[in-house]
Amino acid sequence: MAKESNIVVCGSARVGKSTLINALCGRELAKTSNSLSSKTDRMEKYILNRDYISSNEASNSNENQYSITIWDTPGIESWTKEHVQEHISKIMMKSxxxxxxxxxxxxxxxxxxxxxxIIETCIKSNIYCALVCTNKYNGGRQSREQLLKDFHSLLSQYQPMTKDENNVKYYGDAALCTTVNSIPFEDEDLGAQKGVEGINELLFGITSSLKGDKLIAWCHTIADNKSFWSTMVNQLTEVYKIARPIVEEALQKHGNDIAKALIPLIIGAILTKK
Ligand SMILES: Nc1nc2c(ncn2[C@@H]2O[C@H](COP(=O)(O)OP(=O)(O)OP(=O)(O)O)[C@@H](O)[C@H]2O)c(=O)[nH]1
Ligand SMILES: [Mg+2]
Structure with a gap:
């Protein structure tokens, strides 16, 4: 039977949710259905199916599938408090x-x-929150800084900030906030161009904050993101205390496919901690 897990993405229309989801997963995910129908409480879902990656090579079989549902809740700006409580809370509690x-x-x-x-619901239910300023160059620097200040003051009500590293602010094991540019940005009027920014740092922040089965599910979600695994290999082996020779050996075995080599080692490291 397939293992299943869920991720919830929320935010107003056109802020860059779908673009961020694709950047995180390292592949284009197709929209599958409008699972809740009315205009204001519509939710879309993306299903990501992949082979289950195990820490134990012997149990790695193609029949072992992992299915991750990414719930996309668009148009949230027009939701009432009741909508948020009813639909977001329901999905948070159920899934x-x-x-x-x-x-x-x-x-x-x-x-x-x-x-x-939303933050209150998540924190009460032990659901990790990542607040992301998406499409960071779309809008002035001032409004970007204001948005981050707002994120910070909301999160600090629940947890003090514990770390500020690589443009990611961490709030214990509960939350983080950061800014990203998910695809190259071009401002024709100013002749300005910006590359992809902040995605690897966001992914590292979430990866290093999650624990146990949630971390295993998260590793499956981002397994195809080659840029993340290859850029962050050193930081990841440090966090999970994986010895360099073991990584080298796994890399050789998997023809330098870093995700394939590293994910089983990370899963092994967290399972021995359990
Ligand atoms: N340059 C740049 N463009 C972005 C970024 N994120 C989103 N966009 C653009 O902004 C537009 C909206 O992005 P979407 O990802 O469709 O936004 P959404 O929140 O999923 O929109 P809805 O599903 O309609 O609510 C698209 O034209 C994207 O290409 C980003 O980080 N950088
Ligand atoms: Mg979308």
Missing amino acids: NPVCMIYCASPGSFARLDQLEW
């Missing part, structure tokens, strides 16, 4: 998601009152 990723773009309208209810 016990690996994490909740909230997206707001500096150029768009962020509903901080709703975000407060």
